[in-house]
Amino acid sequence: MSPHRVSPPGAVVLGERGGRPVPEATIVRLAVYLRALCSLAEGGATVVSSEELAAASGVGSAKLRKDLSFLGSHGTRGVGYDVPRLLARLELTLGLDRAHVVAVVGAGNLGRALVGYDGFARRGFTVGALFDADPTTHGEAVLGVPVHPIEDLAAVCRHLGITIGVVAVPAEAAQDVCDRLVAAGTTCVLNFAPVVLATPPGVQVRQVDLAAELQVLSFHLARRAAEVLGDGAHEIDPAAGAGAQDPRTKTVVST
Amino acid sequence: MSPHRVSPPGAVVLGERGGRPVPEATIVRLAVYLRALCSLAEGGATVVSSEELAAASGVGSAKLRKDLSFLGSHGTRGVGYDVPRLLARLELTLGLDRAHVVAVVGAGNLGRALVGYDGFARRGFTVGALFDADPTTHGEAVLGVPVHPIEDLAAVCRHLGITIGVVAVPAEAAQDVCDRLVAAGTTCVLNFAPVVLATPPGVQVRQVDLAAELQVLSFHLARRAAEVLGDGAHEIDPAAGAGAQDPRTKTVVST
DNA sequence: CTCCCTTTGTGCGTGGGTTCACAAGCGTCT
DNA sequence: AGACGCTTGTGAACCCACGCACAAAGGGAG
Numbered sequence: 001m002s003p004h005r006v007s008p009p010g011a012v013v014l015g016e017r018g019g020r021p022v023p024e025a026t027i028v029r030l031a032v033y034l035r036a037l038c039s040l041a042e043g044g045a046t047v048v049s050s051e052e053l054a055a056a057s058g059v060g061s062a063k064l065r066k067d068l069s070f071l072g073s074h075g076t077r078g079v080g081y082d083v084p085r086l087l088a089r090l091e092l093t094l095g096l097d098r099a100h101v102v103a104v105v106g107a108g109n110l111g112r113a114l115v116g117y118d119g120f121a122r123r124g125f126t127v128g129a130l131f132d133a134d135p136t137t138h139g140e141a142v143l144g145v146p147v148h149p150i151e152d153l154a155a156v157c158r159h160l161g162i163t164i165g166v167v168a169v170p171a172e173a174a175q176d177v178c179d180r181l182v183a184a185g186t187t188c189v190l191n192f193a194p195v196v197l198a199t200p201p202g203v204q205v206r207q208v209d210l211a212a213e214l215q216v217l218s219f220h221l222a223r224r225a226a227e228v229l230g231d232g233a234h235e236i237d238p239a240a241g242a243g244a245q246d247p248r249t250k251t252v253v254s255t
Numbered sequence: 256m257s258p259h260r261v262s263p264p265g266a267v268v269l270g271e272r273g274g275r276p277v278p279e280a281t282i283v284r285l286a287v288y289l290r291a292l293c294s295l296a297e298g299g300a301t302v303v304s305s306e307e308l309a310a311a312s313g314v315g316s317a318k319l320r321k322d323l324s325f326l327g328s329h330g331t332r333g334v335g336y337d338v339p340r341l342l343a344r345l346e347l348t349l350g351l352d353r354a355h356v357v358a359v360v361g362a363g364n365l366g367r368a369l370v371g372y373d374g375f376a377r378r379g380f381t382v383g384a385l386f387d388a389d390p391t392t393h394g395e396a397v398l399g400v401p402v403h404p405i406e407d408l409a410a411v412c413r414h415l416g417i418t419i420g421v422v423a424v425p426a427e428a429a430q431d432v433c434d435r436l437v438a439a440g441t442t443c444v445l446n447f448a449p450v451v452l453a454t455p456p457g458v459q460v461r462q463v464d465l466a467a468e469l470q471v472l473s474f475h476l477a478r479r480a481a482e483v484l485g486d487g488a489h490e491i492d493p494a495a496g497a498g499a500q501d502p503r504t505k506t507v508v509s510t
Numbered sequence: 511c512t513c514c515c516t517t518t519g520t521g522c523g524t525g526g527g528t529t530c531a532c533a534a535g536c537g538t539c540t
Numbered sequence: 541a542g543a544c545g546c547t548t549g550t551g552a553a554c555c556c557a558c559g560c561a562c563a564a565a566g567g568g569a570g
Contacts, residue, residue, distance in 0.1 A: 023556075023557075025556090025557075026557095027471055027474050028467065028471055030470075030474070031464070031466070031467035031470040031471060032451070032464075032467065034470070035449050035450075035464075035466075035467070036451070049516090049517065049518090050517075050518070050519095051517085056451070057451060058451035060558080060559070062520095062558080062559055062560070062561090063557090063558065063559075065517095065518065065519065065520085066519085066520075066557095066558085066559095068518095068519090069518090069519060069520075074518095075517080075518055075519085076517080076518080076565090076566065076567090077516080077517050077518045077519080077564075077565045077566050077567090078515075078516045078517050078518080078565070078566045078567055078568090079516080079517070079518090079566070079567075080516095080517070080518085081518090093474065093477070094470045094471075094473055094474045094477070095470075095473040095474055095476050095477025095478075095480075096470065096473060098477075100469070100473055100476075102469070108368075108371075109364075109367060109368035109371045109372070110368045110372065112364060112368070113363075113364035113365045113367070113368040114465070116363075116364045117364070117365065117465060119449055119465060119466040120465070120466060120469065122466070123466045123469070123470060125466070125469050125473075163476060164469065164472055164473070164476070187476065187479070188472035188473075188475065188476060189472075190465075190468055190469060190472060194290050194374055195290075196287070196291070196311070196312060196313035204472055204475045204476075206468050206471060206472060208463060208465070208468060209286070209287070209290075210369070210372060210374060210375070210463070211286070211290075211374040211375060211377070211378045211380070212283065212286035212287060212290070213445055213461050213463060214355070214357070214375065214378070214380050214419065214445060215285075215286040215289070215349045215350075215351065215378060216282055216283055216286060216349075216461060217419055217443035217444075217445060217459055217461060218349055218350040218351060218355055218380075218419070218443075219282050219285070219348065219349045219350055220443060220459045221350050221355075221418060221419070221442065221443055221459075222348070222349070222350025222353075223350075224442070224457075225350075278526070278527070280526090280527070280528095281527090304546090304547065304548090305547075305548070306547085315528080315529075317528080317529060317530075317531090318527090318528065318529080320547095320548065320549065320550085321527095321528085321529095321549085321550080323548095323549090324548090324549060324550070329548095330547080330548055330549080331535090331536065331537085331547080331548080332534075332535045332536050332537090332546080332547050332548045332549080333535070333536040333537050333538090333545080333546050333547050333548075334536070334537070334546085334547070334548090335546095335547070335548085336548090511570100512569100512570090513568100513569090513570085514567100514568090514569085514570105515566105515567090515568085515569100516565100516566090516567085516568100517564105517565090517566085517567105518563105518564085518565080518566095519562105519563090519564080519565095520561100520562090520563090520564100521560105521561095521562090521563100522559105522560090522561095522562105523558105523559090523560085523561105524557105524558085524559085524560100525556105525557090525558085525559105526555105526556090526557085526558095527554100527555085527556085527557095528553105528554085528555080528556095529552100529553085529554075529555095530551105530552085530553080530554090531550100531551095531552090531553105532549105532550090532551090532552105533548105533549090533550090533551095534547105534548085534549080534550100535546105535547090535548080535549095536545105536546090536547085536548095537544105537545090537546085537547105538543100538544085538545085538546100539542105539543090539544085539545100540541100540542090540543090540544100
């Protein structure tokens with residue numbers, strides 16, 4: 001009965017030409033691998049082993065090899081991966097072979113910070129336009145990016161061929177902005193507002209909730225505090241030296 | 256460098272007094288539930304069903320109930336959850352019963368935006384101090400928050416009892432800043448720099464990589480483009496979910 | 511040319527997470 | 541008071557994902 005599904009957490013998405021399905025979790029890590037690979041490339045490395053790259057990415061080497069195998073990447077056995085080749089492959093897979101223009105909605109502190117964030121430009125993302133509801137900001141330019149009234153969103157986006165929108169407005173306005181973006185032909189939305197956005201099928205939404213991140217950290221703080229207090233038979237040395245690696249810390253296991 | 260481990264992906268952490276293990280994935284969602292619950296509470300709701308709250312949070316109702324059951328929450332069968340009671344329970348679990356002071360390192364665009372972000376204050380997080388390496392910023396105050404030289408990090412953090420640090424500096428400086436934070440007694444780090452931080456065991460790190468988020472969106476764009484072109488392989492899992500009318504639909508449909 | 515060392519690629523076992531489906535419990539209407 | 545309907549809580553199956561460990565394969569030395 002339900003024609004559409006909800007956000008599939010562990011959904012398997014189709015790969016590209018090769019036709020291999022790529023787990024969603026892997027996609028996120030590909031970006032991490034790309035980052036690490038760029039660092040290594042700048043360091044002059046021409047080949048890299050899965051062990052090295054995995055260490056630089058903070059994952060296990062087996063996981064990395066499996067992730068890379070999804071996109072049929074060819075490393076050389078006994079040697080490792082050719083850095084420029086793998087780099088090109090990752091960029092192609094992530095769609096970075098083409099320049100992307102994004103629209104940032106909300107010219108507040110966060111929106112302006114995003115315009116100035118050089119991590120975007122370094123990956124081929126450029127902010128083509130800023131939008132805001134406040135008329136006093138209109139016509140202003142932030143680092144060369146003009147601020148438009150929000151009513152012009154559709155027109156400007158279509159004119160610039162923008163397909164990625166960033167929502168950096170207060171929670172109350174987020175859904176409205178999202179609707180406008182979708183109406184303007186945007187199919188990918190990066191949302192910083194602390195609300196769950198409703199979108200038609202086919203639109204990709206990624207949520208970045210800063211307060212939630214802090215709350216997760218807070219949870220771990222509280223858990224540790226509770227452990228020290230009433231939980232019997234537990235041993236955690238408070239703080240202590242940073243240099244020493246304590247083998248006995250049960251905060252997190254696995255890996 | 257770095258005999259230390261990195262952030263663990265899917266680890267099961269110990270719960271609180273009750274001793275029930277709480278999945279890491281659940282913890283993240285608890286923050287989302289709290290958000291949705293606050294909205295409902297402001298709307299005057301006194302009870303809420305799992306179906307309603309799930310819809311407002313963008314998840315399935317069964318998942319929500321299971322998540323809530325981890326913290327031994329008491330709903331009333333046939334009625335739903337008591338909003339103020341559940342709200343208090345969530346805040347307690349997430350450690351929000353106590354005010355948290357965080358340190359933001361990096362007084363650039365992002366750092367300043369974080370100071371002004373009201374989503375923090377609304378959840379009991381206050382920025383107690385800013386730090387930066389640039390001497391011209393020292394002594395300045397951003398929205399009443401003083402900017403200190405980075406050398407004073409340990410002293411100020413200890414004086415204010417800061418246990419959460421936010422890294423908002425360029426990638427090159429991130430590891431150094433992280434080390435300083437850890438040395439200052441910080442046990443939780445929120446990292447915006449595009450690097451994998453090495454930390455001693457017991458230190459929680461959460462990574463927010465804005466460029467990576469955009470790359471994931473870019474991947475989906477590229478995938479869709481490849482699909483439209485000549486790719487013979489489309490297949491979307493039909494999978495009729497239990498969710499009847501979920502507002503959030505971000506499936507990627509072909510044809 | 512052959513042997514050996516190194517590293518990739520992957521089949522499989524295990525474990526965690528998500529979903530389904532149902533029993534238990536609470537309120538309410540008659 | 542008794543029965544009915546609604547909602548929670550959870551037991552169990554499914555499914556993905558992670559990690560181990562090994563076979564396949566390339567390069568270099570002798």
